[in-house]
Amino acid sequence: MAEDTAPGEIRRSDEVVAGLLRRILDGRLRPGDRLPAERDLAAEYGVSRTALREAMSNLTGRGLIASRGGSGLRVTAVAPERAQETLFLYLRDNDLDYRSIHEVREVIEVHAAGAAAERGDAETARLLSAANDELRASGEDVARAVAADFEFHRLVSVMAGNEIFSLLLSSLRGGLIRVREHNLVLRAAHREACDSHQAIVDAITAHDADAARAAMASHLSAVFGYWHTAEQR
Amino acid sequence: MAEDTAPGEIRRSDEVVAGLLRRILDGRLRPGDRLPAERDLAAEYGVSRTALREAMSNLTGRGLIASRGGSGLRVTAVAPERAQETLFLYLRDNDLDYRSIHEVREVIEVHAAGAAAERGDAETARLLSAANDELRASGEDVARAVAADFEFHRLVSVMAGNEIFSLLLSSLRGGLIRVREHNLVLRAAHREACDSHQAIVDAITAHDADAARAAMASHLSAVFGYWHTAEQR
DNA sequence: GTCGACCAATTGGTATGACCGCTTTGTAGC
DNA sequence: GCTACAAAGCGGTCATACCAATTGGTCGAC
Numbered sequence A, B: 001m002a003e004d005t006a007p008g009e010i011r012r013s014d015e016v017v018a019g020l021l022r023r024i025l026d027g028r029l030r031p032g033d034r035l036p037a038e039r040d041l042a043a044e045y046g047v048s049r050t051a052l053r054e055a056m057s058n059l060t061g062r063g064l065i066a067s068r069g070g071s072g073l074r075v076t077a078v079a080p081e082r083a084q085e086t087l088f089l090y091l092r093d094n095d096l097d098y099r100s101i102h103e104v105r106e107v108i109e110v111h112a113a114g115a116a117a118e119r120g121d122a123e124t125a126r127l128l129s130a131a132n133d134e135l136r137a138s139g140e141d142v143a144r145a146v147a148a149d150f151e152f153h154r155l156v157s158v159m160a161g162n163e164i165f166s167l168l169l170s171s172l173r174g175g176l177i178r179v180r181e182h183n184l185v186l187r188a189a190h191r192e193a194c195d196s197h198q199a200i201v202d203a204i205t206a207h208d209a210d211a212a213r214a215a216m217a218s219h220l221s222a223v224f225g226y227w228h229t230a231e232q233r
Numbered sequence C: 001g002t003c004g005a006c007c008a009a010t011t012g013g014t015a016t017g018a019c020c021g022c023t024t025t026g027t028a029g030c
Numbered sequence D: 001g002c003t004a005c006a007a008a009g010c011g012g013t014c015a016t017a018c019c020a021a022t023t024g025g026t027c028g029a030c
Helices: A012-025 A038-045 A049-061 A080-093 A098-119 A122-138 A142-159 A163-184 A187-205 A209-232 B012-025 B038-045 B049-061 B080-093 B098-119 B122-138 B142-159 B163-184 B187-205 B209-232
Strands: A065-067 A073-075 B065-067 B073-075
Touching: A012 A038, A012 A049, A012 B080, A038 A049, A049 A065, A049 B049, A080 A163, A080 B012, A080 B080, A098 A142, A098 A163, A098 A187, A098 A209, A098 B098, A098 B163, A122 A142, A122 A187, A142 A163, A142 A187, A163 A187, A163 A209, A163 B098, A187 A209, B012 B038, B012 B049, B038 B049, B049 B065, B080 B163, B098 B142, B098 B163, B098 B187, B098 B209, B122 B142, B122 B187, B142 B163, B142 B187, B163 B187, B163 B209, B187 B209
Parallel strands: none
Antiparallel strands: A065 A073, B065 B073
16 A cells, blocks of 8 residues: 555544545535545545545535435535534533523524514414414423423424524524423423413414514513522522 | 345445434433444444444534544534534525525624623623724725624624524624625725724623614614615616 | 553454446447 | 447445554552
8 A cells, every 4th residue: 555554643534524624614615516536536635445435424424425326426515404403412412501592592582483473474373373282281291291382482483484593493402402391390380381372372473573572581581480490499 | 244235225324323313312322422342333233344334434424423443432412613513514505595694693693792791801802892903904805804803793702601602603604704705895884894893892891781782783784784785786 | 458560352443355236428229 | 319228437335354542451569
């Protein structure tokens, strides 16, 4: 072979990843571009096809390249699901301060509630109402309640008509689900959620953005309160 | 070998990725957990070590597992840089509606400006002021102006004391940089930015949250206006 | 008994070479 | 000019071998 096998500190494949990543980040490689064949790329970087494929798998995992068998390697745009999944796991597994997560949620959802009141359609409003019915019916079933609660808030973000908000909110779920479980076992919190949700539904249905924002702010404030008191004891 | 080599539609390695990913997403595998050795995992999934390693590289690319040579495979939490990079590329390469991106920016930054006024320290405030000086001095150098502009807004999010806001704002840059370039070549926009930034600095330094929010809202509204008029012609 | 040094087994990283099946492309035949 | 088919190209997988780093246990010195 050309050079000595020297794993040493860093992986050969990581150099390839770094090289291609740089070219993607600074825009020299754009989605849709075709990459040279694996065997050529391997020669170009002076590594074996094995190492080269490791690098490709890494980039594929990042959602930056895709390969169809028989055809070649193509640079691709990061899919929304991939971005959401990554952000979701980041928020879930780094035990960030709940206040930080809640603050982001508050900012996004209060605005989304207002936007939903302005831009939401009647059909989605019905789904929103149905989601709250489901929450009411969930009773002791915490998992069901959590799912219904999330679905309600997700629908609000959908009604806001901005896919980025929906993506962020869905990702935020990663940092919220634990607290949601803690809260919704409380009878009082469950009841509060049903009532607040109803107020939000009413405001959105009436296209009253101010009322929708106020109702959402009030609701989230209560949610934070339940967590806060639970944390203090 | 055990079974026929049937690439067909889906990759063998993708099944492994899907399997482990499911276990990570539903929490059966948590950060810090050690995975069996590659040779054992390969046998467990009925694939060769090559295919197994493809799957591992994919998950490594997602930031979900890390491997040290000699030691084993470990499940890891998604690093903030990884989440930011992914979100950045998603926002940059999916040509989303600029209004959507701007709306998110507005919501986040207006709030961040208020929070910065309440929680920011004096030293970072000086850096903020310095960033605006740099913007003023940038003159015709668009790249330098864009960098200074971004640094200013980044510092505001840092002063807000919520790392999630900083992460989101940095990612948002992916969807904004193109418009920033378009705007900052305009003399009027450049001047507006300098003045608005100064108003923001003053409000933050005076710990006047309401004024900071108003100044930021005004600034972003102007930014949107420059883009909007440029788009109409 | 404790601690340090040392050795062997384990583990990930890379290389090589060989097939398979799909895709693409070029060409021959109509 | 168009279809049909064959060949070349490409990614996906497997098997095997070896390297370097880590790990864990053993054994000796104190």
